[in-house]
Amino acid sequence: MGSCPFGCDSSVAIWGRRGNKTIYQCSVCNVVFFDRKDLPASDYHHYYDYAKDWGEKRVLYELGIRRKSYRKQIARIAKLTPGRKLLEIGAGPGYFCRIAGEAGFQTTAVEINPTSVELGRKFLNVNYTTLQKVSPCEFDVVCC
Secondary structure, eight states: OOOTTTTOSSOEEEEEETEEEEEEETTTTOEEEEEEEGSSOOTTTTTTTGGOOOOOHHHHHHHHHHHHHHHHHHHHHHHHOOOEEEEEEEETEEEEEEEETTTTOEEHHHHHHHHHHHHHHHHHOOOEGGGGGGOOOOOOOEEE
């Protein structure tokens, strides 16, 4: 059985199934997740390598084309919780975090691709951490 990806020392319950994979839910932080051992390995360390030569102009263009839809998503999220601490897992360059920050959220990003982290820090002022440094129940919203 899976264990909470945020390190909660708790029991997990079966939340549902997707195909032949079991979906679990943590009884402490309520995160819903697959057991990583049941999933094929993927290498996302090189996913954003195509963007390694992007400058500020391109990053801000990419941010702009996402702004309208991300604002709508963030407005929906804001209606669901009074808290404003948001964690994005698999954040890429951090477009969603940047726009959520503009909407008043305190944001933190998790991303394993070094090109994305460099772009997000340099051009979008995104705050990155590692999943291992995230404390259980530290955030009001966790998205990916």
